Amino acid sequence: MWRQFDRFLISRRRKLEALALQLEERSPLQLLERGYAIAYDASGHVLRSPDQVAIGEDITVQLARGQIDASVRRKNREKT
Numbered sequence: 001m002w003r004q005f006d007r008f009l010i011s012r013r014r015k016l017e018a019l020a021l022q023l024e025e026r027s028p029l030q031l032l033e034r035g036y037a038i039a040y041d042a043s044g045h046v047l048r049s050p051d052q053v054a055i056g057e058d059i060t061v062q063l064a065r066g067q068i069d070a071s072v073r074r075k076n077r078e079k080t
Contacts, residue, residue, distance in 0.1 A: 032064035050075035 024030065028038070039047040040060045053059060053072050061068040 029064070032062065035064075038062040050077060 032038070038061070040062065041047055041053055042058050044060075045052070047053060047059065053075070055072055055075065057072050059070055059072060061070060
């Protein structure tokens with residue numbers, strides 16, 4: 001009976017470790033470490049489109065090891 005319980009615990013621990021790894025890999029902070037950045041408008045909303053900001057508007061860009069405060073100088077729409 002103890003052997004079955006030990007196997008059960010080992011399998012649960014492995015599953016938990018695998019799920020923890022998946023969660024870590026999907027973390028936004030991990031994306032930043034790979035060179036991506038997240039841009040925010042002055043209100044702190046995530047920017048997904050150039051239409052969300054105006055020329056001259058201040059934005060913040062979050063990087064893996066800090067942030068940059070910037071102003072919008074030009075906007076380009078994605079070519080589809």
